[in-house]
Amino acid sequence: MKNIHVSTTINGDPTEFICAPDESLLDVLRDRLGLTGSKEGCGSGDCGACSVTVNGRLVCSCLVLGAEADGAAVETIEGMAQGETLHPLQQHFIDGAALQCGVCTPGILVAAKALLEKNPNPTDTEIRYWLAGNLCRCTGYDKIIKAVQSAAAEMRGA
């Protein structure tokens, strides 16, 4: 099997890589590009720790092929803060103790950001269903839901 050459944009930066035809985007990010912020909790689409967006769509990067990133715009946790300035979600996760071990956090932040872009004023239930594909074993989700709400409020300018 010959490797494939891929040209893509990651967090706004033009990026080139080669990968095997059956290699997942998650493996490309982590092993070829050194972007280890996306985590592998299962490799089968069940935990959401690998969440990224491809052309604005929230996906599990373990279920996407690296080759599919060709010509696309990929956003990962590494692109969420602007320089020194954290995204409001990141800040509220720290302030609200919405992480314990933190291994689920990158995926949950990416997923929550995608939610707030679609729905800036979600109910708790909407957040809970949107994040149902992102497992967290430490927090019981309580503080995560609250942190998403307070970040959403700040982003609405409330």
Place this chain on the structure above:
Amino acid sequence: MVKVAIWGSLRTATDGKAEVEADPGTFKQILDQLVVDYPGLEPQIKRGVSFALDGKIYRDAWFTKINDDSELVLMPYMVGG
């Protein structure tokens, strides 16, 4: 004499006795006496024992003073999650 309560599984080494006696002293001295009186306890003591002194659990604190009126319970070493 100090009354030493022997916890559950350790009793097989004390001929089934739930309570044995020892002279007051440090915990280490009491352990040494117990090994002389009940050689079967030695392997467990070597592996590590906890003791509860007046309700507080200690692990391997040899120099703790055990008085006549204290309540001493000898238990296998405990670990957690």
Place this chain on the structure above:
Amino acid sequence: MPLDANKKRVFKVIGTRPARPDGIDKVTGRALYGADATAPGMLFGHILRSPHAHALIKSIDTSAAEALSGVKAIITSKDFGLPDDSSVLDVQDNCMAREKVLYDGHAVAAVAATSAAIAKKALKLIKVDYEALPHVTDVDAAMRPDAPIVQAGRAMDDLPAGLSENVTYHFEFGHGDMDAGFDKADKIVERSFKTAATHQGYIEPHACLASMNSDGKGELWCCTQGQFFVRELCADILEIEASQLRVTASEIGGGFGGKTTVFIEPVALALSRKSGRPVKIVMSREEVFRASGPTVSSSSDVKIGMTKDGRITAAHATFRYQGGAFPCGTVQFGAQSAFAAYDLDAVQTIGWSVLTNRPKEAAYRAPGAPMAIYAVESVVDELCQELGLDPLDVRLKNAAQKGTKSSYGPTFDDIGLKATLEAAVAHPHYTAPLGPNQGRGLSCGFWFNFGGNTCVSLNVNFDGTVGITEGNPDIGGSRASISLMAAEELGIPYEKVRTIVADTNSIGHNDITDGSRVTFAVGLATIKAARDAKQKMCARVAKIWDIDEDAVYWEDGYAKPSGPNAGTFDPMSLEEIAAISAETGGPIAGHHEVNADGAGVSFGVHLVDVEVDPETGATEVLRYTVFQDAGKAIHPDYVEGQMQGGAVQGIGWALNEEYIYGEDGRLQNPGLLDYRIPVASDLPNIDTVILEIPNPGHPYGVRGVGETPIVPPLAAISNAVSRATGLRMSELPMSPPRVLKALSAKG
């Protein structure tokens, strides 16, 4: 060793909720976990695992795999020695099977290759000739005399007739006259229960990066709850000296007890030694399920007698736990915690530990306690229902308190159980109205908590900041709590303190992050290290002022003259003292080493409302409140986080999670789709009420809080389901099909 209790103390920093020091790294993806490290020339290690539940290994042929280009090393059990210490040999045998494979997923060989793809291909080329043997995975079946024998020669001495050799351990303990106790009862309930094995379910799979030379020097990076224990086990298994192996704990993506031993680390080190290159091994989720350490599964019988007015007259329990293919002592904790919440005149507890063809259990949050307390609290609740008594009233009436001789022996000191129960009585949740098909349940929970070996060093930097070096991986925000305690003790702002977790060669031995010990024991050592530093700073200032050392004392971040006799001097701040420390005798540091005692037990009470759908048997958790005594909450956010996270793990255990084995003895659900842990949409908010009944064994009154919260949910939810449906469930998990079956049987 009496510790000074500061019960009435007013805290300045303790109890606030500052940002944690690792926060930004973790929200930006920069924090490095087990699988995030790489090394130049690194190889990829993969492990071949048994497809059989139980089989003899007749031969292993690795020649075809070795011939594959890119393969740099292959190992089997032959690459390890035979350690004398049987507990080390068990760990080693669990990492790599020797003569037999003992469970589905047991490792038989490992490959290191230049890519993951080549390593996986090589695994397929290894030929293992197995002779399948009969297997047993159920605890009760494994005790029967005709059961397949998992490991010969491991049976308890004086094994009673009529039991299988799989029984490795048995004990009985208790006090009082049981017959007289049951005679006094107006009502006796006797029931049997079963609980499934569950998994800790940490989101980060086990991962490590090992580099080892032929001279026995090694470096190991891994996600673990205890780098020192990893070092000791690996050094023993690889027959090298502990000092030559440096183990660095990565950031850890959850552990809950499951990362307190080794599975892949000795394998990676052996592959690295053989190949002469660094080797990384990362478990897949399937490997985590099949070959790390889930909990025990249990079977138990509980009999309790009660008077009409709710006084327990006698209590008896028998617990049978299987902990997989190697001996395990977890049943002891279950038995010891079973009746801890009660003040009993007559109590008897029996425990049996049994081998089965399953992976060796590992600790999981309050190991052994949830399943035992589930059985006891279910029977107590049934008695309340039968006698028409209020369940909180009954628990208050029988609650253990200071001076109670506990069911497991020791007499309790200050404990917060009664206060916790009273808080539940007073809470609006307890009297809120319920709708149709809804029920409210409650349960007490208990955990012992440990202290253990701890060392901490605290360095006062020239610029007046403080660095703390400790040796316990931070799972849930402990670096923040430790910095808070140092700041409090020194009288400086939290922001001036930075705490790091050191590798095994940078500080002395620290026990594993377990037993809810870190905030307690590392906190205690930190406070003592700070006191040591303060004393040294006072001595420096005494020299500067040219007065006696004991004429200087420390208050609110300043060294001050102790009274008019000492002379009049302007107080000196820590910053001022630090700035001139080079001129007054050199750097200032405090440290403390201790095997900490006095951890102080922890009680909790959980209240839950559920609704059971009569059509599907599905149970929805509607409202949940956790009440727990934290002694003193150092960083309340993270105390609440422990209470909420533990409760949700318990909810999963009660309703969904289970290891399912097929007739062939193979695990049928080794993935997060079929082993379903709770997701956000399954749950309501988890409300928390923290009580603070100071632990006399800690200078600030801290008690461990991490483990107790997983204990009560099992019975609390079962009791709620019983009140919602009129059904007494006696098996976990209460998955929808199981509840539906019971509902239709009832008609």
